Amino acid sequence: MRRLKEFIIxxxxxxxxxxxxxFVVLIFLFLLKEGLAVFKTVSPFNFLFGKSWYPISxxxxxxxxxxxxxxxxxxxxAAIISIPIGVGCAIYIAEIAPLKIxxxxxxxxxxxxxxxxxxxxxxxMVTLVPLVKTVFHLPTGLTALSGSIMLAxxxxxxxxxxxxxxxxxxxxxxxxxxxxxxATHWQTIWRVMLPAxxxxxxxxxxxxxxxxxxxxxxxxxxxxxxxxxxxxxxAPVRTLTAxxxxxxxxxxxxxxxxxALFAIGVVLxxxxxxxxxTADVCLHKRQ
Amino acid sequence: xxxxxxxxxxxFFFLLVATLLIVVPVGLIVIIIIQKGLPAINWQFxxxxxxxxxRAGGIFPAIVGTIYLVAGAIIFxxxxxxxxxxxxxxxxxxxxxxxxxxxxxxxxxGVPSVVYGLFGLALFVVFxxxxxxxxxxxxxxxxxxxxxxxxxxxxxxxSVPYSxxxxxxxxxxxxxxxxxxxxxxxxxxxxxxxxxLGLGRAAGETAPILFTVAAFYxxxxxxxxxxxxxxxxxxxxxxxxxxxxxxxxxRYGTALVLLALVLFMNLxxxxxxxxxxxxxxx
Numbered sequence: 001m002r003r004l005k006e007f008i009i010x011x012x013x014x015x016x017x018x019x020x021x022x023f024v025v026l027i028f029l030f031l032l033k034e035g036l037a038v039f040k041t042v043s044p045f046n047f048l049f050g051k052s053w054y055p056i057s058x059x060x061x062x063x064x065x066x067x068x069x070x071x072x073x074x075x076x077x078a079a080i081i082s083i084p085i086g087v088g089c090a091i092y093i094a095e096i097a098p099l100k101i102x103x104x105x106x107x108x109x110x111x112x113x114x115x116x117x118x119x120x121x122x123x124x125m126v127t128l129v130p131l132v133k134t135v136f137h138l139p140t141g142l143t144a145l146s147g148s149i150m151l152a153x154x155x156x157x158x159x160x161x162x163x164x165x166x167x168x169x170x171x172x173x174x175x176x177x178x179x180x181x182x183a184t185h186w187q188t189i190w191r192v193m194l195p196a197x198x199x200x201x202x203x204x205x206x207x208x209x210x211x212x213x214x215x216x217x218x219x220x221x222x223x224x225x226x227x228x229x230x231x232x233x234x235a236p237v238r239t240l241t242a243x244x245x246x247x248x249x250x251x252x253x254x255x256x257x258x259x260a261l262f263a264i265g266v267v268l269x270x271x272x273x274x275x276x277x278t279a280d281v282c283l284h285k286r287q
Numbered sequence: 288x289x290x291x292x293x294x295x296x297x298x299f300f301f302l303l304v305a306t307l308l309i310v311v312p313v314g315l316i317v318i319i320i321i322q323k324g325l326p327a328i329n330w331q332f333x334x335x336x337x338x339x340x341x342r343a344g345g346i347f348p349a350i351v352g353t354i355y356l357v358a359g360a361i362i363f364x365x366x367x368x369x370x371x372x373x374x375x376x377x378x379x380x381x382x383x384x385x386x387x388x389x390x391x392x393x394x395x396x397g398v399p400s401v402v403y404g405l406f407g408l409a410l411f412v413v414f415x416x417x418x419x420x421x422x423x424x425x426x427x428x429x430x431x432x433x434x435x436x437x438x439x440x441x442x443x444x445x446s447v448p449y450s451x452x453x454x455x456x457x458x459x460x461x462x463x464x465x466x467x468x469x470x471x472x473x474x475x476x477x478x479x480x481x482x483x484l485g486l487g488r489a490a491g492e493t494a495p496i497l498f499t500v501a502a503f504y505x506x507x508x509x510x511x512x513x514x515x516x517x518x519x520x521x522x523x524x525x526x527x528x529x530x531x532x533x534x535x536x537x538r539y540g541t542a543l544v545l546l547a548l549v550l551f552m553n554l555x556x557x558x559x560x561x562x563x564x565x566x567x568x569x
Contacts, residue, residue, distance in 0.1 A: 006463045010378070016367050017374030020391040020437065023430055027398065030409045088305030096299055097306075107557075108310040114553045115316070116491025118520045119542050122527050123316050156309050186295035207397075214399025216494040217520075221528055241401045241494075248405070248498050253413060265405040269398060276397035277390065 031269055034262035038062065041256055047263065053227045055247065055257040062260045064267070066229045070144070070237035073230055074219060077148025078155055078212045083205055085152070086159030090204070093160065094167040095189055106161075113157035121221035124150040129222055136234055142224030144237045150218050155208035162207060162283075166200025167193060199282045206279035214272055216241040240264050320543050327540025336506040344506075346541055351508055352421075352516030353490055353548070356500065359425025359512070360432060360489045365482060368436030372478075375437070376444040377466055396434035401494040403431045408498040422512040424500025431495055432485035439484065443477020444470060476563035480556045487552035491545065493520040503529075519545045 038047065042062045050063015093105050128149060133141030170193050178188040194201070224236025225246060238246075244261050251257040335345030371388075379385045407427030417423045447470045455465040493501075501521040509516040523541045 002461075006461055009463055013370045013374045013378060016370035017379065017388060019367050019371055020395055020433065021388055023433065024391040024394050026410070027402070027406045027430075030406055030414075031402070034409055085305045085308050088302045089309050092299075092302040092306045096302060105306060105310060108313055110553070110557075111317075111550070112309065112313045114487060114491075114549055115313075116493070116520055116545060116549055118491070118493045118524050119320070119546050120316075122523060122538065122542050123319065125527060127319070153309075153312065160309070184291045184295045186298045187291055190298070210397050214397070214401070216399065216401040217524060221524070241399055244401050244405060245494055245497055248408070262405060262409070265402050268402050272397045272399055272402075273394055276393050280390065280393045 028266075028269060031262055031266045034259055035266040036259075036263070038256065038259035038263045042260075047260075048267075051229055053243070055260055056250070060256055060260075062256075064240070064243075064264060066227055067238060067240045067243050067264070068267075069230055070223070070227075071213060071239040071241070073144045073233060073237055074147040074151060074223060074239055075209060075212050077144060077233060078151035079205075079209055081148060081152035082155040082159060082208060082212075086156045086204075086208065087163050087201060089156070090160045090163035090167060090201075091189060091194075094164045095185070095193075109157045109160050112153065113161075117154065117215060118217045118221075120150060120154060121218035124218060124222045132234075138234055140224065140236065142222060142236050144223055144230060144233045144235065147219050147223035147237070147239075148233070150222055151212045151215055154215060154218065155212045158211055159204045159208035162204030163197070163201045166197040166204060169200070170196045199285055203279040203282040206275055206282065210272055210275040210279065213275065214241060214268065216245050220245055240268055244268075317546070320539060320546055323536060324539035324541075324543030327534075327536040328543065332537075332540060333544070337504065338506065346519070346522060346544065348505055348508055349517040349519045349522040349541070350544065352500075352502075353519045353545075355421050355509065355512075355516060356424050356428060356496065356518055357486050357489045359421060360428035361482065361486060363426055363429030364433050364436050364485065368433050369440050369478065371433075371437045372440035372444055373466060375441050377462070377470070392434045392437055395430070396438075398431075399494075400431065400492055401497075403427055403495040404498050406430075407495060412499055418513065419498070419500055419502075419515050420513045421500055421509055421516050424496045424516070424518075425512075427495045427499050428489045428492065431492065432489050435485040435488060436481055439481020440474070440478045443474040443481065446477065447473045476559055480560045480563070483552050483556035483559070487549045487556070490552065491520055491549045493518075493524055496521055519548070 041060070042050070047062055047064060048068070049065050050061065051065050052061040052063050053066050054061040089105075089109075093102055093109075097105060124146060128146050129141035131141065132138065132143060132146045136145075174192050174196055175188055178192045179185070183191070219239050220242040223238065223242065225238045225242060226236035227238040227243065230237040244264055247257065248261055251261055332345045333350065334347050336347055338344035375385070375388065379388070404427065407423055407430075411417045411423035411426050412419055451469050451473065452465050455469045456462070460468070496518055500516055500518070502515040502517050503525060505515060505517050519541065523538070523545055526538055526541060
């Protein structure tokens with residue numbers, strides 16, 4: 001009798017183990033199911049590269065290039081800001097900070113990671129956006145630049161903690177050998193430890209970027225939601241994620257607009273899949 | 288030749304600047320929210336229904352809605368996540384299937400939250416016909432926090448020394464008995480930490496609940512799991528962007544309540560983790 005109960009429990013455990021694969025496949029299938037329907041009305045090429053996104057006009061124009069560029073601009077901007085600062089902070093925490101301050105700093109980073117994105121979006125809206133508006137003399141502060149800065153803040157905890165782990169796991173022999181040969185601490189970091197931790201740092205950056213690409217609420221609140229081709233970083237843009245969030249409320253279930261939003265979801269899923277898998281491979285290659 | 292110590296000092300200075308650039312704004316953000324939100328916090332704010340399209344009254348339904356959603360998410364995610372962690376730590380072999388599972392978990396962790404919202408809409412709201420409801424929202428949030436629960440529970444289970452299992456098995460216990468009575472109880476603090484972190488994440492997310500449960504203005508409490516509900520993150524979003532002329536301190540007050548809730552959960556998780564590390568018997 002107990003054998004039977006144990007058998008059932010162990011099979012249940014196996015099923016739960018497979019659950020994550022099941023859910024990933026399920027998500028992808030459901031996205032595809034609704035998303036592919038949009039290609040009855042617009043060709044994949046026009047969808048991905050079309051320059052006008054006017055889904056509620058007659059006939060609907062469903063080109064997502066402005067949205068892709070919006071996401072790209074905000075992501076690249078966030079990357080430019082967050083990578084140097086994030087990796088620099090990771091180096092500082094891992095190598096230079098005194099022990100007691102280290103704990104406080106790590107707690108501060110964890111705190112930043114825990115703040116919900118809608119709260120950061122709200123703060124960005126009330127502090128950063130007016131600041132950008134006055135500094136650059138713009139009609140509005142809702143720009144790609146504001147979005148980049150805020151998103152950099154969201155990516156940095158991820159980058160800092162994973163890069164710090166990577167630096168921490170560089171074998172001590174490397175560091176001690178360099179110091180024994182007369183290198184200064186900084187020379188050791190710059191020429192020995194960073195290259196040794198490079199794949200881990202790369203993974204950290206990719207995961208941080210992955211988070212930025214997928215961010216929805218903060219961008220919705222501070223980038224201005226203008227779904228047109230952006231002409232500079234000081235213009236309002238709209239990202240792929242914000243489009244889904246903003247327009248799904250108006251889209252009728254089963255309408256063309258609805259399918260188009262799901263197709264955007266497919267694009268996002270594929271991008272995040274690629275980024276996360278690559279980052280994971282980098283993290284494991286190191287070992 | 289440049290003095291390498293001078294280079295080092297310059298470099299270290301910039302690194303310090305980089306660190307301050309991250310840490311100082313965090314402190315500022317918390318201070319601003321507390322400073323501007325605290326005036327709004329009184330018992331009425333926390334326990335009344337909103338009135339006049341959320342320009343007056345309290346945020347009670349949003350708080351209750353968030354609690355219901357988070358509880359539902361955990362009810363769904365904890366059993367599945369825990370058993371999946373048990374599978375990965377106790378039963379899985381080093382083969383392709385295990386690599387696939389780990390890959391799937393990494394992926395689930397990286398999917399954008401708005402894509403979870405779409406999925407929840409397509410599966411629970413439309414396909415299963417649950418409609419926009421607490422049920423749909425909780426299930427969607429549950430799937431979203433599943434990777435967090437699996438990963439932290441697995442680490443907790445794997446940190447129990449192998450010798451514990453060996454002793455139990457050598458005394459004649461079966462594998463499941465060993466897990467249930469030996470491994471599991473020793474891993475509970477780690478599992479608890481992970482669960483609470485997952486809860487904190489679920490409480491703060493907006494995009495997954497946008498289309499699956501969140502109501503714009505619902506001045507009464509939900510009566511069943513098939514009802515729509517208000518939720519704190521969505522409420523903050525709406526009163527910041529969609530409703531004009533809301534009193535500034537109401538907005539900051541809502542942000543403060545949400546922030547306090549999430550940070551409190553994280554703090555509890557960290558404390559559990561810290562005390563567990565100190566009390567470890569091995």
